[in-house]
Amino acid sequence: MGMPPNSFASLNVEPVSTVDRVADELRRALFEGEIEPGTPLREVALATSLGVSRSTVREALGALVADGLVDRVANKGTVVHALTPEGISDICRARLVLEAAGIDAWANASEEARAAVRAAQAEFTRLTRNPVTAQELTAAHLDIHRSIAALTESPRLVATAEALYAEIRLALAHLDRVRGNTTEQAHAHGDLLELLEGGHLDEARAALVEHLAGAEESLMESVQPLG
Amino acid sequence: MGMPPNSFASLNVEPVSTVDRVADELRRALFEGEIEPGTPLREVALATSLGVSRSTVREALGALVADGLVDRVANKGTVVHALTPEGISDICRARLVLEAAGIDAWANASEEARAAVRAAQAEFTRLTRNPVTAQELTAAHLDIHRSIAALTESPRLVATAEALYAEIRLALAHLDRVRGNTTEQAHAHGDLLELLEGGHLDEARAALVEHLAGAEESLMESVQPLG
DNA sequence: CGCAAATTTTTGTCGGACAATCATGGGGAT
DNA sequence: ATCCCCATGATTGTCCGACAAAAATTTGCG
Numbered sequence: 001m002g003m004p005p006n007s008f009a010s011l012n013v014e015p016v017s018t019v020d021r022v023a024d025e026l027r028r029a030l031f032e033g034e035i036e037p038g039t040p041l042r043e044v045a046l047a048t049s050l051g052v053s054r055s056t057v058r059e060a061l062g063a064l065v066a067d068g069l070v071d072r073v074a075n076k077g078t079v080v081h082a083l084t085p086e087g088i089s090d091i092c093r094a095r096l097v098l099e100a101a102g103i104d105a106w107a108n109a110s111e112e113a114r115a116a117v118r119a120a121q122a123e124f125t126r127l128t129r130n131p132v133t134a135q136e137l138t139a140a141h142l143d144i145h146r147s148i149a150a151l152t153e154s155p156r157l158v159a160t161a162e163a164l165y166a167e168i169r170l171a172l173a174h175l176d177r178v179r180g181n182t183t184e185q186a187h188a189h190g191d192l193l194e195l196l197e198g199g200h201l202d203e204a205r206a207a208l209v210e211h212l213a214g215a216e217e218s219l220m221e222s223v224q225p226l227g
Numbered sequence: 228m229g230m231p232p233n234s235f236a237s238l239n240v241e242p243v244s245t246v247d248r249v250a251d252e253l254r255r256a257l258f259e260g261e262i263e264p265g266t267p268l269r270e271v272a273l274a275t276s277l278g279v280s281r282s283t284v285r286e287a288l289g290a291l292v293a294d295g296l297v298d299r300v301a302n303k304g305t306v307v308h309a310l311t312p313e314g315i316s317d318i319c320r321a322r323l324v325l326e327a328a329g330i331d332a333w334a335n336a337s338e339e340a341r342a343a344v345r346a347a348q349a350e351f352t353r354l355t356r357n358p359v360t361a362q363e364l365t366a367a368h369l370d371i372h373r374s375i376a377a378l379t380e381s382p383r384l385v386a387t388a389e390a391l392y393a394e395i396r397l398a399l400a401h402l403d404r405v406r407g408n409t410t411e412q413a414h415a416h417g418d419l420l421e422l423l424e425g426g427h428l429d430e431a432r433a434a435l436v437e438h439l440a441g442a443e444e445s446l447m448e449s450v451q452p453l454g
Numbered sequence: 455c456g457c458a459a460a461t462t463t464t465t466g467t468c469g470g471a472c473a474a475t476c477a478t479g480g481g482g483a484t
Numbered sequence: 485a486t487c488c489c490c491a492t493g494a495t496t497g498t499c500c501g502a503c504a505a506a507a508a509t510t511t512g513c514g
């Protein structure tokens with residue numbers, strides 16, 4: 001400490017717009033599971049509760065609709081997005097495409113991208129040893145997958161992947177609140193990373209397929225909590 | 228005529244919201260190249276011009292921002308999205324991932340999905356024989372690619388692909404307006420489809436890579452019109 | 455108990471208002 | 485003449501209030 005940093009990238013004095021603050025607060029509440037999927041988000045209630053105008057709330061809700069976190073139906077309002085079984089399998093199919101593309105790009109990827117995978121993996125295993133909330137754990141878990149998709153070095157594909165992970169976090173936040181989080185299969189990612197480092201892309205791909213199948217299974221419990 | 232159709236799927240009596248009408252009108256103008264990339268979209272000007280309130284225009288612009296068709300910068304307004312060279316190569320990289328995934332899914336895809344590819348191909352070749360605008364031709368062209376991505380049977384991946392095609396249409400609309408459309412390499416898709424029908428997925432993939440490289444090249448002209 | 459009508463709630467759209475911020479242009483100092 | 489500073493105007497961000505249209509809810513009647 002005391003050493004002058006060579007970069008001030010983390011500093012941010014820009015006054016964030018009110019709409020952004022409202023949207024962020026709603027995202028936080030959603031990801032922490034404070035609001036159950038299917039719950040309607042009433043505009044006036046939110047406006048008075050947050051101390052902002054209804055116009056601002058409407059705009060923030062529009063952003064969440066674009067994120068896929070809430071669904072808006074005409075003249076009926078917006079409700080917290082609830083995942084259907086078809087939605088879950090669709091998400092997993094899409095994940096497989098994006099993350100497999102990342103695996104295929106491992107060799108050609110930049111060193112930063114590969115380092116990001118290792119860092120995400122290390123952070124996740126570090127968290128598994130410390131007592132953290134289930135939300136933090138799933139966030140770290142999904143960040144591994146995000147870094148894998150980021151091996152494609154395509155911002156647009158990564159944005160799509162992030163939207164998928166947001167949907168997953170939403171569903172898991174609800175599940176985590178209902179009952180304690182399931183035992184994460186932590187070791188799987190370590191194996192996956194080893195396969196990547198060794199250049200065994202086909203086996204890495206197979207490991208990913210298996211891992212995603214397990215993820216689909218536990219996600220299905222979020223729509224049938226007491227199947 | 229006079230024969231009762233066995234399906235009324237195309238009928239739509241739902242009163243579209245004003246925001247949707249405004250957003251659709253703006254999309255149309257954008258895709259027809261009436262507004263050049265980089266042009267600012269002033270809220271009051273649009274409101275008075277379209278005969279709606281500024282709130283409605285703002286909300287419609289928010290939808291276009293979510294579509295990626297316009298960019299909004301804080302306190303400066305929204306401008307028609309302009310593609311950068313990095314954006315173009317990113318789009319093509321993303322296209323390759325999505326459409327290659329479609330090709331890989333050819334055998335496992337539903338018969339409807341495969342029929343959609345054939346229909347899109349047929350419609351495109353039909354249009355090449357008739358005099359149509361360049362915009363219609365590119366729309367039909369991109370619809371072939373859309374149907375290929377749709378072989379994944381993943382609505383979310385298809386939505387991502389459609390966002391990419393929307394960006395491409397935006398750039399090409401501008402290019403088409405500046406000078407007559409380039410001669411589309413129409414035959415390539417026919418070859419691609421034949422390879423798919425024959426089950427030669429690897430060769431189909433190679434054909435796709437080649438085709439997309441050509442697409443990237445002509446897209447680059449839209450940012451350097453007189454390179 | 456079932457159904458139709460009336461009431462309440464909620465959204466969609468409008469108009470106006472004002473502060474904060476950005477862009478523009480002019481005037482003064484060097 | 486050039487450069488900097490400031491006044492002015494234009495534009496966005498946010499708020500408020502209002503009202504019609506649609507949906508949800510309750511009431512009332514048979």
